[in-house]
Amino acid sequence: MESPIGTLTLVATDKGLSQLLFGDFNETGAKIRTWMAKRNMRREIIRDDAYFTEATKQLQEYFHGERQAFNLPVDMQGTSFQKSVWEVLQRIPYGETQSYKQVAVAIHSPKAVRAIGSANNKNPLPIIVPCHRVIGSNGAIVGYGGGIEKKKKLLELEGA
Numbered sequence: 194m195e196s197p198i199g200t201l202t203l204v205a206t207d208k209g210l211s212q213l214l215f216g217d218f219n220e221t222g223a224k225i226r227t228w229m230a231k232r233n234m235r236r237e238i239i240r241d242d243a244y245f246t247e248a249t250k251q252l253q254e255y256f257h258g259e260r261q262a263f264n265l266p267v268d269m270q271g272t273s274f275q276k277s278v279w280e281v282l283q284r285i286p287y288g289e290t291q292s293y294k295q296v297a298v299a300i301h302s303p304k305a306v307r308a309i310g311s312a313n314n315k316n317p318l319p320i321i322v323p324c325h326r327v328i329g330s331n332g333a334i335v336g337y338g339g340g341i342e343k344k345k346k347l348l349e350l351e352g353a
Contacts, residue, residue, distance in 0.1 A: 194249050197256050197350070198343045201320075203245045206234075209266030210248055212317045215339040232270065252320065258350065261287035263321045271315060274300075278312035285326040288351040292330040314338055320347065 194201050202221045204212035212228065214221040218240075225238060242249075247265065254260035269279060281299045285291050291299075293309045302308070313324040319339060325347040329335045337344035 194245070194252065196252065198339070198346050201252070203248055204228075205244060205248075206268045208268035210318060210321070211268040211270065213319055213321060215319075215343065255320065256350065261351075265321065267318060267321070269317055269322070271312075271317070274308065275312040275315055278309055279316060279322050282313070282316070282322050282324055282327065285323060287323075288353050290326050290328045290348070290353050293327055294330050296327055310336055323347075326351075326353065 194203065199215060200217045202212075202214040202216060202218055202225075203210060204214065204225055212225065214224060218225075222238070229236065229238075251260055251263050251265060255263070269276065271279070277300045278296060281296050284299075293306045293313075294303070296309045297303050297305045300309075309327070313327055313336065316322050316324040316338070319325065319337075325337060325344045334341060334344055334348065
């Protein structure tokens with residue numbers, strides 16, 4: 194789908210949305226195949242735009258300032274540590290930010306600041322699971338898989 198921050202590629206399993214990638218399929222296809230191979234998913238990749246109608250609608254509403262949270266079935270695959278970080282990210286209110294340190298404290302691992310950064314980087318559903326709301330403790334906008342400019346745009350969109 195097209196968005197104000199560029200083309201986004203959505204990926205799903207039968208359980209729900211599993212990835213949101215920056216770029217079109219020509220740019221992201223190899224990454225999707227690698228992700229599938231690591232999980233022993235021996236399936237053909239099928240393009241089915243109709244399947245993503247609700248996800249696309251909710252993302253468009255978000256980009257137009259009409260949605261602050263997402264209500265979609267998801268199939269996020271990661272370690273238990275990553276999932277605990279991603280759960281905290283979903284509790285950061287729209288338009289607000291938290292530091293990596295604050296997220297580390299929230300999961301009861303105050304010294305795991307670098308590990309929080311790594312879990313953020315592995316977030317398979319950026320925007321939907323708002324890792325862009327995590328900033329440096331000094332207020333600096335740092336680290337984002339889609340690039341700092343995209344992170345800045347998302348924070349500006351939210352008024353953060």
